[in-house]
Amino acid sequence: MARGVGIVGAGPGVAALHLPTLARLAERFRVVHVADAGSGRAADLAELIGARASTGVDDLLADPGVDVVAICSPPAEHAGQILASIAAGKRAIFCEKPLAVTAAEVAEVLDACRATGTRLVVGTNHLFDPAWGRAKHHLDAANVEIRSVAITVALPPNDRYHAVVSERGGTAPAPRRPPAEMDARIAASIVRQLVVGLGIHDLPALRDLVPHLDAVDVARFVPPLGYVIAARGGETLVTLAVAMLPAGAEALWRVSIVTETDRLDVDFPPAFVHAGSARARVTTVDGRFTEYQPDAVDGYVAEWRALADLLDGIGVVEFDSLEDDARYAIGLADAAEAAVLRGAGVEA
Amino acid sequence: MTVVVTDRADYRIAVAELPRSTRLGDSAAGAVVVVTADRGAILAAAQGGAAAIVVADPNRALPEVGAPVVLDRALLRPDLVAEATSGAGVPALVQVEASAARAELAATLRDALGWARVLAGGPLRLDTRLAVPDGVSAVFEATTPSGDRVPIVLTVTHRTGSSPWIRALAIGPDRCEVTLDVARGLARVERATEGGRTRPAPRWESRERLALRRALAAIGGVAGDDRADWARDDALATALAHPALG
Numbered sequence: 001m002a003r004g005v006g007i008v009g010a011g012p013g014v015a016a017l018h019l020p021t022l023a024r025l026a027e028r029f030r031v032v033h034v035a036d037a038g039s040g041r042a043a044d045l046a047e048l049i050g051a052r053a054s055t056g057v058d059d060l061l062a063d064p065g066v067d068v069v070a071i072c073s074p075p076a077e078h079a080g081q082i083l084a085s086i087a088a089g090k091r092a093i094f095c096e097k098p099l100a101v102t103a104a105e106v107a108e109v110l111d112a113c114r115a116t117g118t119r120l121v122v123g124t125n126h127l128f129d130p131a132w133g134r135a136k137h138h139l140d141a142a143n144v145e146i147r148s149v150a151i152t153v154a155l156p157p158n159d160r161y162h163a164v165v166s167e168r169g170g171t172a173p174a175p176r177r178p179p180a181e182m183d184a185r186i187a188a189s190i191v192r193q194l195v196v197g198l199g200i201h202d203l204p205a206l207r208d209l210v211p212h213l214d215a216v217d218v219a220r221f222v223p224p225l226g227y228v229i230a231a232r233g234g235e236t237l238v239t240l241a242v243a244m245l246p247a248g249a250e251a252l253w254r255v256s257i258v259t260e261t262d263r264l265d266v267d268f269p270p271a272f273v274h275a276g277s278a279r280a281r282v283t284t285v286d287g288r289f290t291e292y293q294p295d296a297v298d299g300y301v302a303e304w305r306a307l308a309d310l311l312d313g314i315g316v317v318e319f320d321s322l323e324d325d326a327r328y329a330i331g332l333a334d335a336a337e338a339a340v341l342r343g344a345g346v347e348a
Numbered sequence: 349m350t351v352v353v354t355d356r357a358d359y360r361i362a363v364a365e366l367p368r369s370t371r372l373g374d375s376a377a378g379a380v381v382v383v384t385a386d387r388g389a390i391l392a393a394a395q396g397g398a399a400a401i402v403v404a405d406p407n408r409a410l411p412e413v414g415a416p417v418v419l420d421r422a423l424l425r426p427d428l429v430a431e432a433t434s435g436a437g438v439p440a441l442v443q444v445e446a447s448a449a450r451a452e453l454a455a456t457l458r459d460a461l462g463w464a465r466v467l468a469g470g471p472l473r474l475d476t477r478l479a480v481p482d483g484v485s486a487v488f489e490a491t492t493p494s495g496d497r498v499p500i501v502l503t504v505t506h507r508t509g510s511s512p513w514i515r516a517l518a519i520g521p522d523r524c525e526v527t528l529d530v531a532r533g534l535a536r537v538e539r540a541t542e543g544g545r546t547r548p549a550p551r552w553e554s555r556e557r558l559a560l561r562r563a564l565a566a567i568g569g570v571a572g573d574d575r576a577d578w579a580r581d582d583a584l585a586t587a588l589a590h591p592a593l594g
Contacts (some may be wrong), residue, residue, distance in 0.1 A: 147482050147505040150445050154519045156542070218476035218487045220499055222441050228501045230485045232478055237485045239501045241443040241519065248521025249540035256515075258447055258505055263513070285510045287531030343475075 002026065003092070003311060006033035006066030008057055008081055009073040010041035013096065016162040016272050018072060019049065021300045024274065028308040029068065035060040037073070057081055061088035068092040068307065075197055079105035082120075086112045092119045094307055097200045099326045106326040110319050120317050121307040124325065125299030126255075126268055127204040128306060131278035132299075134292050135257070135266050136208055138282060144260040148237040149209055151202050153226075154252040155244045161251075161272040184344035187221035188337045194227055195333035199240060201268075202255055203332060204325040209257060210236050213332060219339035229336050261285050274298050350564055351375065353393075354382035356404065362556035369564060380563040387411055400563040404556070407455055409582065410575055416566035419574040420559040423459035423514055423528040423535075427558060429466050431537045431548050432524050438492055439518040442467045444502040447483075448512040454585065456512040457504045461581040463516035463526055464488065468498040471580050475499075479590045482506045486588055504588075 005022060007014050014034070022029045033052045036042035046053035054060055061069070061084060069085040071078055071093065079100040085093055093113075099122045100106045113120045126132060139146070162168060195203075210233035219229045226243035251270035257263070261284060268278040277295035297305075309315050338348045351373030352363050359382045363370045373379055376396030383389035385407045393401050394413035401413065404420040444467075446460035447453075465472055468490035475487045483505035490498045511530035518524045523540040538547045551558075565571035 145482075147447070147480075147507065148445070148485070148503045150443065150503060152443055152517065152519075154523060156521075215478075217478040217485075220475075220487065222499055224440065226440060228441060228443075228487060228499050230476065230478055230487055230501055230503075232480055232485075235480045235482065237478070237480055237483050237503050237505065239443070239485055239503050241441055241501050243440040243519045245440065245519075245521050248542050249523045249545075250542075252519075252523065252540070256445060258445070258503075258507070260507060263447075283529070283532065285507060285531070287511065287529075287533075289532060 002028055002030040003067040003308075004032040004065040005029050005068045005070055006035065006060040006063055007031060007070040007072055008035050008060060009071070009096075010034055010036040010039065010045050011072070012158060012162055014072050015041075015045055015168070016158075016166040017300065018070060019045065020165045020274070021304060024301055025304055025308065029304065032065040033060045033063045057084055061085060061090060066090065068094060068311075070094040072096045075101050079109050082109045083112055086116050086118055090118075091116060092307065092311055094121050094123060094304065096123045098122075098196050098329060099322060101196055101330070103327055103330050106323060106330065110323050113317070114319050119307065119310040120319075120322065121303055121310065122322055122325070123300075123303050124201065124204045125303055126201050126278070127299070128302035129268065129278045129299035130295035130297055130302065131266055131280040131292060132205055135264050135280045138262075138264065138280075139209070139257065139259065142259065142261060144262070146209055146236045146257060146259050148239070148258045149206060150256040151199075151206065151240045152252060152254045152256070153198070153201075153242040154249070155271075156248050156251060157246065158272060161270050165272055165274065182221075184341055184346045187344070188340035190225070191219055191221050191227045191340050192333045192337035194225070194242065195229075195336050196329060198244075199242060199332070200329050201253070203329040205255060206238065207325055207328045210234065210238055213238065213328075213335070216332065216335035216339045218343060219336035220343060221340060227336065229332075229339070231332070231335075269298065274300065350399070350567065351379035352382065352560060353379045353398075356382060356384065356556075358554070358556045359402075359404070359560070362554055362560050365554070365557050366560055370560060380560060380567070390417075399567045402559045402563050404559070405455065406578060410578060416563070416571070416573050417575050418559055418563045418566055418571070419578055420555055421455075421459050421462065422555070423456060423512055424462040425535065425551065425555055425558065426562065427551050427553070428526065428535060428537055432518075432526055433466060433469075436467075436469070436518065436524060437520055437522060438469060438494065438496045439467065439498055439520040442490075442498060442500040442516065442518050444500065444514065444516045446502070446504040446512075446514045447507045447510055449508060449510050450506055452512050453504065453506055456514065457588065458581045458585045459528075460502060460504060460514045460516065461584045462577065463514060464500045464502055465490065465577065465580065467516055467518035467524060467526070468492070468500050469496075470498070472500060472584055474584060474587050477588055484588050484590045488584075
């Protein structure tokens with residue numbers, strides 16, 4: 001029997017991501033309620049799928065048809081809405097990444113989930129991507145030192161990907177871009193938000209490879225909207241290069257890993273689309289090249305399946321791992337913010 | 349027909365592939381002289397009256413000489429550079445990864461820095477350097493002729509037994525990715541635009557033949573001199589000095 005899902009949030013991440021994803025899992029989930037924060041978009045979306053709509057979270061949390069709360073609101077709202085869901089008696093939560101934006105929030109929400117036995121999945125879709133599992137297995141089996149990890153993200157506007165999985169209603173607001181020259185504190189704050197909100201896609205995977213970052217040596221804001229970060233963890237160099245662009249080439253989303261013996265590239269598909277798993281390629285030190293066969297399942301479907309399995313009693317919530325992932329991301333974001341300020345000669 | 353003076357087998361083959369414009373000879377006077385990264389040999393060629401000097405696999409500071417100098421850098425072919433820069437806009441950022449075995453790491457780093465400079469569109473200034481036992485990362489900033497500032501992040505690592513590898517990526521609305529992978533025989537430029545990806549036809553000409561053609565062009569006053577760019581890349585490589593880099 002399909003479980004009822006109440007979605008908190010009605011932005012593009014719901015219209016173009018979670019509704020199409022849940023349509024692929026119709027035997028396990030059915031969206032019964034959509035709530036917005038006052039934009040009116042929830043009613044529009046809900047009408048399209050025959051669900052109920054409301055504003056704020058109270059009505060959705062009081063809806064007895066909601067078995068699963070999907071939190072797809074802005075990141076700063078996540079922790080409070082998880083706690084409100086638990087307080088309302090809901091025991092199954094899908095939370096879009098990030099889980100929370102401060103370490104204190106992470107502790108609070110996970111303590112509440114642990115205490116109540118709440119099934120929780122955080123939508124770190126790259127971590128759920130089957131190709132990442134293969135890449136990680138390859139590295140684990142090789143048991144070699146990782147020399148470097150380079151994460152590259154180059155993103156055009158999302159509209160083109162929304163357009164292939166949904167139909168937009170109304171007029172989308174033009175994306176806001178910060179000015180090229182700005183105060184260092186603003187730049188640092190933007191970098192922090194980008195790490196927590198965008199870089200988070202790959203940070204649990206990065207933690208798989210580099211469990212502890214010793215230092216973020218440098219971080220810079222990159223116009224029009226992006227960052228570069230260079231860090232060290234043990235004997236591994238980590239670089240992150242991210243650019244959100246106003247137009248142009250298709251999305252590039254790559255994790256490049258150089259080990260003592262191999263080079264691995266994991267190229268993730270663009271956000272929103274359902275084109276199977278990432279592409280994982282390995283080049284050995286002597287030039288042999290292997291490309292793993294992609295899996296039909298993508299990370300978005302896989303993360304919702306993981307929640308369905310938990311609700312069916314398959315597997316357990318790895319709270320410690322979720323906590324470590326969240327703390328890792330927040331720690332990196334904080335360190336990057338500090339590094340931007342340090343680079344600009346501004347006291348944190 | 350221009351005389352080429354060389355004792356390198358690969359350049360003798362290149363002469364054979366330029367049968368109407370070059371021939372082998374012994375006298376430096378008026379000739380293209382091919383030397384292998386040897387300061388003394390470069391000076392001797394210049395003093396011998398060479399019309400142009402080709403330095404194969406340069407690996408150290410080059411002396412000042414009057415003759416035009418063409419550098420044959422293994423992983424920075426000028427024809428690929430031209431492909432990578434043709435019609436390119438100012439990127440938002442440039443990312444470069446490189447690795448090689450210790451013996452080839454310094455040259456690989458210099459060529460990786462060359463690609464960073466080329467793709468960023470201007471000379472680099474070192475911002476921050478960080479190191480681990482087997483590699484170095486660095487963040488640079490390039491200033492383009494139009495005054496745009498482009499951040500660059502580069503990582504170079506040592507890997508035992510590895511052939512040289514460079515991947516350089518210019519990220520903007522259009523992207524340009526350059527891959528040099530000796531083990532796989534790859535030397536390619538790929539462009540990505542909103543319309544899709546394009547990959548120019550492979551360059552089948554040997555790098556030695558290309559260097560000789562450039563030397564002939566330099567004699568004719570057509571081609572430029574590679575020394576200034578080399579000096580910039582070499583200075584930055586020195587600034588990144590680390591035991592892992594040899």
